[in-house]
Amino acid sequence: NAGVTQTPKFRVLKTGQSMTLLCAQDMNHEYMYWYRQDPGMGLRLIHYSVGEGTTAKGEVPDGYNVSRLKKQNFLLGLESAAPSQTSVYFCASSWGVTVSNQPQHFGDGTRLSIL
Amino acid sequence: QQPVQSPQAVILREGEDAVINCSSSKALYSVHWYRQKHGEAPIFLMILLKGGEQKGHDKISASFNEKKQQSSLYLTASQLSYSGTYFCGTEMRGGTSYGKLTFGQGTILTVHP
Numbered sequence: 001n002a003g004v005t006q007t008p009k010f011r012v013l014k015t016g017q018s019m020t021l022l023c024a025q026d027m028n029h030e031y032m033y034w035y036r037q038d039p040g041m042g043l044r045l046i047h048y049s050v051g052e053g054t055t056a057k058g059e060v061p062d063g064y065n066v067s068r069l070k071k072q073n074f075l076l077g078l079e080s081a082a083p084s085q086t087s088v089y090f091c092a093s094s095w096g097v098t099v100s101n102q103p104q105h106f107g108d109g110t111r112l113s114i115l
Numbered sequence: 116q117q118p119v120q121s122p123q124a125v126i127l128r129e130g131e132d133a134v135i136n137c138s139s140s141k142a143l144y145s146v147h148w149y150r151q152k153h154g155e156a157p158i159f160l161m162i163l164l165k166g167g168e169q170k171g172h173d174k175i176s177a178s179f180n181e182k183k184q185q186s187s188l189y190l191t192a193s194q195l196s197y198s199g200t201y202f203c204g205t206e207m208r209g210g211t212s213y214g215k216l217t218f219g220q221g222t223i224l225t226v227h228p
Contacts, residue, residue, distance in 0.1 A: 031214070042117070042202055043157070043218040050214060058215065090156065103147065103159035104204075104216070 002026055006091050006107035013081045013114045021076040021110050023091030031094045032074040033058075033104065034066060036087040043090065049074055081114045088112070116141055118205045120219035127193045127226045135222045137203030138185040146179050146186040147204040147216060150197075157202060160188075190224070198226045 004025045013019055023032065030051050035043040045058030047066040055066045063085060065077045074093075078085060088111050092104040118139045125133050137146065145164050149157040161170045163179035163186060170177055174191045186205075190197055200223050204216035 033215070035218075040220060042220045043204075045215055045217070048215055059217070101145070101162060101164055103162060104149075105159070106156035108156050 004091055004093055004105050004107035006089075006110050008110060009108065010111045011113070013078075013112065015081060015083060015114060017081050018077070018079050019081065020078075021089055021091075021112075023074045023076070023093075023107060025072055025074075025091075025093040025105070027093060027095065027105065028071070029093035029095050029105070030071075031102075031104075032068065033092045033094075034064070034074065034076045035090045035092065036060065036085075037090060037109075038087050046076065046089075083114050086112060086114045116207070117217055118203055118219040120201075120203060120222045122222060123220070124223040125225070127224070129195060129226055129228055130192050131226075133190045133193060133224060135188040135190075135201050135203075135224070136185060137187070137205070137219055138183075139205050139207070141184065141205075141207045143179075143181065143184055143186075143205050143207060145206040146177075147206075148177055148186075148188050149202045149204065150199045151202065151221075152199040160201075193224075193226045195226050195228065198224055200224070 007022045033048040034046040049068040052071040067075045091107045094102040094104045121136045148160040151157040177188045179186045200221045204218045
């Protein structure tokens, strides 16, 4: 049972390049989330999804796009990478129709550096 | 709208106790607590749903004061394995706030032998 798997684990990009981060979960969870974590800032929500085919903006959505074509996968795209997007990105998923009584399960993170 | 955690850092010796606080300026529906070790993913500790609710997990417990819009995490008889960064995640009441968490900036806990 893999839980939440993120690929790649590390990546270095040049400014202006594009890339897609993949998150896959095998727990049949409805909710999926993308966070970024910067020193001293905690986890900030980028986008999230409450089910297959749905997405919504979080706190810091600018410069990112997402898609959830399949229930088990949640993709995060950077169309034109900027140095300010250097961060550690975490994907998470949770079961059920509300986050209130359901824990979030996190992947191991993707460390992204943009030069 | 980010909840504020205090203290920012705490250093303990094994066996000592600690309290980490999480305060919000908005009315809360639930509070989640997570622990993250360096270079690893955050791990779920507990969720508090109702005002006044207290939960325990081994020697780690938490309370939720809905009226004061705050939660506290209590670590008693600390162990070396308790070291890490602790985050509270708050789900605020109302409208589009349900269904997502806003995390505090974290409290770094270091336990020495």
